[in-house]
Amino acid sequence: MTKKRKREQPSDNTRLVGIYEDLANENEEVRLEAAHNLLSRFSPESSPTGEEVFKILKRLIRGLCSGRKAARLGFSVALTELLIQLLGPTKRNVPNLDLSISKLIGLLKEQTRIEGSVSGQEERDHHFGRLFGLEALIKSGILFKSGKSTDWDIVLDLIFELAKKKPWLREECGWIIYGAIQNLHEQGLDPSYVQAIIDRINSHGLAKTSEGIAIWIAVQSYFPAVDLPAGIWKHEDPLSIKEKSNLAKVLKEASFADKDKGNAEGNIPQKGSWNFKIHFAWPVVLAALLKDQGKSGQVHTNPPKRLDLKDFWNEAVDNSLFAASSSEVRKYWGLLLFEQMFGGIPEHLISILFSKNLMRCLMNHLTLPDRYLHRVALKVLKAIHARVVTEPQAITAAISGLLGPNGHVNFDHVTKTKTVEKLLSQIDAQTLRTVLPLFERLILMPQAGDETGAASRRQILADQLLSLIRSRQIDNISKAPLSEYNACIEQLLAFFVDVAYFSPRLAAEPPVSKASQDVFRSRISSSLTHLVAKVEDPAQFPYYVAMIIHKREKENVDSQPLFDADENVRKTVARAWKTLDKLHLKAGKPQSSRQNLLRAFKLLYSLTILQTYNGDSDAVTILDELRSCYDSLVKHRENDKQGGPEILVEILLSLVSKPSLLFRRLAQQVFGAFAPRVNATGLQSMVAVLETKENISGQEEMFEQEDAGQDDEAMSDVEEIDMAENNSNDTSIHNKDSSNGATDLSNEKEDEENEGSDGDADELAAFDAKLAQALGTRRADEDVAAEDDESSDVDMDDAQMEALDEHLEKVFRERKKVTSKKKERRNAKETVVNFKCRVLELLDVYIKQQHAQALCLDLIMPLLQLIRTTGNKQVSEKATALIREYFRLCKGQSLPVDAGRETLLELLTLVHSEAGKEGSNAHAYACSQASLLLAKVLAAQNKDNLRAVIALYAGTQEMLLFDSKCKVKPSFFSDWLNWCVTSRLQLQS
Template sequence: MSKKRRRDPGTIDTQLVEIYEDLANESGEIRLRAAQSLLQKFSVENSQSKEKLRDVLTRLVRGLCSGRKAARLGFSVAFTEFLVQHLVDGAQDVSTRLSFSEVLDLLIKQTEIGGKVSGQEERDHQLGRIFGIEAVIKSGVLFSPDPKNDSWSHILDHVFELAKKKAWLREECGWILYKSIQNIKTKTRGEIYAQKLVDKFIENGLAKSPEGVATWLGVQSAFPTVSLPTSVWQYQNPLHRKEKAALSKILKDASTSGAPKGEANSKVAQNSTWSPNLHFAWDVVLSSFLQPDIVTQAKNTEAIDFTDFWTEAVDNGLFSASASDQRKYWGFVLSQRVFLIAPADLISVVFSKNFMRCFMNQLASSDRYLHRNAEKVVKSIYSRLETDSSIAMTVLACLLKAPHGCVNFDQITKTKTVEKLLPQVDDKNLGDLVQFYAGIMQDPNTQEEKAASLDRQIAADHLLSVVRSRQTLTDTESSMQSGPTLFVKKVLALFAQHAYFSHQQESHLDNRSIGPSISDGTRSVLRSRISSCLTHVLAKSAQPAHITYDLVHFIRDLEKKDGDFKLLFECDEAVNKTINKGWTLLEKVHSKEAIAQGSRKRSLSAFELLHNLVLLQIYNGDADAVGMLGDLKSCYDSLFKHKSKSEQADSDGLVEILLGFVAKPSALFRRLASQVFSTCTSDISDSGLQSMIKILETRESKTGQEELFDEEENDGESDDASDVELMSTSPPNDEGDPVANSSADGTGTSEDDDDDDDDSTAAAEELAAFDAKLAQALTTRPAMDDVAAANNASSSDEDMNDSQMEALDAHLSTIFRERKKQKTLKTKKTQNKDAKEAMIKFKCRVLELLEIYIKQEHQNPRAMQLLLPILNVIRTTKTPLVSGKAGDLIGTYFKLCKAHSVPDPEVLNTKMIFELLRTVHQQAAVDGSNAYSSACSRASLLLVKILAARDRENLRAVESIYGQTHERFMLDARSRVKPSFFSEWLNWSVSARKS
């Protein structure tokens, strides 16, 4: 048995071994460094022998055939640069250089497959050969100026042989040949080499293959003057109009079929496998449309444009109804690329008929085979918008506009695609956006009233979403004529046009047809959206009065204009006279606000804003709003017509109006009331504060609500007065205003829960009892106690005499009267619950107004009269929400009144403050929660700080009051003062002593 000869360690070049090892490293930096080391080791200056060069070349080719992850990348770089150094070129010394034939023979021999090998090994050798051929082409040494040099033809023969033998390698072979055009372009005989390349495609029957199309277009672009055959493509152009069907078929069948039937050498091997990677020929064709070559386009005036290509090859090819999932997959991949690189004016072409159908279907359900691909298309749109927001309007129009898109795109696809796209519309396109949605509102592209109403509502919601996405609204002269502010004004005008007016003719100002008439429900939605927009305006605009003024004036101007619009609001002559007076006052306020300065300007602006909203409420049909105009006139006379600055303005009427606004279930009116109230806190009188205190002292029940709004019961049934309706909070409003119900704010009691349980469990029993009584009265079912008698009696009406019929009527009347009483009880129970929730919400909003007052007027002695009512609210309410807000209000008051921020000591009545302090201590002794005790302590310390600021000696009397309270705490069992009341006093005393 022979033994293997042990290799002499001295003959091993360890440095070379390390270089070969590093060439296969996954790090690109290490691979490049190893290639550089190899070239330095075998440089021309080192005078290496041919034999040594062949050994290195052999090792590099074997590396190309390696199946290691990064081996081909490293070895192909080294192989390319090695050929550049050592391949014979021109008159160089052949004894120290390798000839092209030697290199090619070595490459073919080393990549041949002998005997039986595994499929993976065969694949590795074939890939090694194609990588080697690519390295030879990249080296450029085979492109010799010598006309007798036929190296290019030999290389092409090997490439086409491999492409025809192995279908799965055809795209790679075509890619190498296509990229070789850039190498040829720089050579002396470049046109000859390009002509040879095209001839080889035709000779091998691959001219009308995806690789052939890409190469043809590449040669045509790189060599505009080259003479290409006319027998393959009409006018020598694959993009000619008459060739679009053939081109579509070639690209559609990429990686699934070979050359078309009837072509030369039709026995070319067919592709039998599908690749998820899009064929590179698509990118080449796309680039000719999206980045066209000027010379080529000028030469081929009959070339198809991008729209024709997309419709024929993509929409009717990859996305057709009969297309396979694999082709639709390619279509989505292609769409992603187009969205990223296409010019803005070509984006709309992509949203073609079949694409939109497939896109929406796949996007609608995660169970669809191509759902993730459809999502990637959406992500590609978002990616494009990050760098080019100008296409947002185009994309929205394509998604929402008929015939291919639909307004309810998000609802159909169950996504938020449109919702996320809307905020991306740039300021320059906001005007076009309003015009687009105006078209949808005007003509929803459907004659079905229900569908039209839905489309209009969705359009309104979309515009509202864009309004809310604008975080700032400026009020400069220039911004009012452009940008987000102008956009908001246009949106409000659009909503108002359809919400408050009816079209008199089936035409519009721009002579476009109108769809089904706008329903009352749609008008109600539009009015709600106006309210939502104005809520945003109040929050984001520095001068919201300007926008609301333009809105009401738009309504007024359209009302007076003779045209196709008629105002829906109708009133008698007396009301109309009152409204006209209101308009006169508004114009006066607006003109004064324009020239006013400082605080007066802010007050006039707030009053103007309030006046605008009252007028808008009149157009909404609010009967109470008409009466508010008179109150506003009185408020104006009181607040802005003083004869001297010393006169105190009477703001009671304004307070009553604002309280009426906060009673409404709308975030707009709550925000409006807060904004107006903040401008007039210094003018609030004692009676104005008492109006708010009265609300806080009212019971949280239907009785309290009736007392507050002067309601009276009518025959045991609930009164449907407008004030009660305004307080109803059952349906949540569209602004997201929270409804103060038992589950949301913790106001529910066990009694309420028991009532609900009784209602649900007793309903079936009551109904069964009613049916039993009715059946017994009608003798349709025997009574349980008189079965025998009932069996012997006739149940027909014909057998009853008059006395029996009268008895039956009396019996039925009694049954229905009892049933009515039961329903009345249930109705009252529901009304009581709604009234309680309404009163809770009302109190919370009044507390919010008082918080504004405290923050701005904490140095006003008048604010101290709020302490006892607020403490009473905390003690008596059963609602944690109300108690918490009231406690926070006391805490805010305490924090704001610091050493130099207390009421002016010179105008304080010390005796009154001491009396108030004693009352607070008496209240602290009443049984209450921990929150109540803490509020009492804060109120007491607040008064102590005020007294100490007036005179430090007042602390002696304060110490006496605390001592008396502590004495009652120790000796009187009825005293419920919490220990924390005294500990907080001691803590404050320590800090006060240090200061």
């Protein structure tokens, strides 16, 4: 039987190999764990020998010369900690270990010496190994233990030799020296160590390099007693204002030579390769300048004549790194500098960073994704957004830089980003108060070359303020204290009012044009359109805008009103102001029984006054009519109405006839408060609109002839209706038997379009015939056999040519008239359809509130007839949705049971008659829903009434069988049977 071989334990050498492998691991935690395991071998319990320690030292130094993974980092940490244990203040005595600092330096030089012919990469690895070994000596602190500077001098000489010999190592050498100065300061060591550094910088000619500048500034900051060599920098300070140009050249790493001195500085070897990292000297210089700048933003007077941050940034960054001749790499450095600086620079200094050349470069490289610096440009935007998220107070400075003179007012459009939009989305109530004055300055002083450019910029800025109102962040602001929210919005609206209706109190350059004032008036309307639906009292902000206008007019000190009207109009407006004041006082009383009505009148008065100031002639007439409504509905008792409801309905209809979303919402808000007071006459006025034909005659019937040809004022909140749009959310047609061949709305529309196409073909044929007659030719599709006998080469004299020109002109003029008439017909139809849709929206408000009233039943037949007769799908869907909503709401205690039985049966008969007419599936569905609604009402009054309903359904079914003109859909009866089944138990109980 064979015995299992005993597993051998790993030897010490095997363990060391594993540790050395882990020291090169790219994971920092693994490297630190390996260093800890290596150092544990030198504990007293391990009893290491001098030979073992020496071997490990040599192995660690050789490991520094390895370019594998992260070997230099791991071996450097292990070597530093090992030197502290062996030669530090609490050094351990290792038997037979003869080790001193000088011997250690000798060992480092020996192990990193290049022997024989080696490749360029091996040479680089050995140079880096020596540098990392010297850094370990410095970090361990053993060079300063004895207080003697001999070993320190040797180490410095080795570092500066590398820096001078190998330019690509100079930055690493400078970084090690810079770190050493900081360590010397933290440990409070003798300044003589620093003096040795300064002496070697001077002797090696490295003072006017990026590394030399960083080291010089560190010495000035940490060891002011050290003697700095004279004659290198003005006032012995590289940050002297007189060294601005030289400083920029050095940091740019351009070829530099001091013409006044024949020293070695002009012979410094330049770096042979680009580094895609910012040189460490840049943050050092900027930190020193920021320290001098102080919190107040004023440059300190000590030391005298020193650069401030703005001068340095413009010279060294904007005019140097971002010069037109600069390489992409230098511009890359500049963008990285901006990214780093923006994250930590004080808020009051942020504007310095948005310099002219930098912003031009940033915008150029953001425009297209294939630009060389596109990705780093995006990182800059991310840095801006990250700062703003954590510190909203920085939004104002950031937006000022992006939209200001060095940026572009339409930054998002130019760069194809949403930077400004995202910044504004982070705004809070407090920050909004500081952002608005910025926009005000940009609007008043747009920095444009001419009036056209200024108008364009002002419109862009107005749109950005409007987008701010519409943004979700404003909704978040509304969660703050109400007064704070109101103050922000009111501040914005007040500025809009100043520009739109007055000569601004602050001088504008160039002056605000009439076109720009119209733009701001439009943005006021758009703002109010959004705000009306966001607050409990819809009249709150419209009233504020109206009162701002009234207040500015009264003051009339700094601003000149632009409202110019005759005496009668001014009297009407003056009476409206008084009425509005009364309404505001009455509506503000708590627990007022008529508060909703008062708020509605307040809203209506505010917006109508605003329209009067916009130059709308109809608004003055509406103000007179509103006065009659106010006297009837507010000042008098409920039973003393004097035609007020009818007048108010007519006013609302005139408002919704305008293509303005603001008026649409205004009408819905007012009508919602006024719905309980609508009478049969007012309702009939709305029904009359639905019965209007969708053509020119219908338009002329609804509107006065003199208004038919007027163009509506272009406003940003105009709502356009797409005639071909299919809004599937409005209604879902209940159709159980769609295969019956009935014509639906899409077929009607198709037929209509086909008719239009046929008409176009006829008109085109007539035009071709007239044109051929004028030219004396034949159409291509006619018989041209006779042409062989005719001469085609007959010349025409001048008189004949003139006669022909006149004839052709007449033919084309007639053709133009035909085209114009077609456009007129199309526009007329769109106008009528638009008006009907707005009226249907008002009726939706009415049905939702008054569905339990018998008066609401009067809408059933007009809606059914509208669904059948309209040629527009959207109108049909909206009307069908109203019938469906009416049916859904009428249940339980919400049925119009006060209607008379005979009236209901008569109405039901009309519905069945309507159902028998040919129509779409939507029409059949609506008729079925209306019939079932009336059946529910009759059953609620007395279930015996259903016998009459059953008889009526039977009669309709009989007509379907025997009358060929009856077009009732099968779904009409199936819906009735389903309703009977579901209602049976309730009726029997």
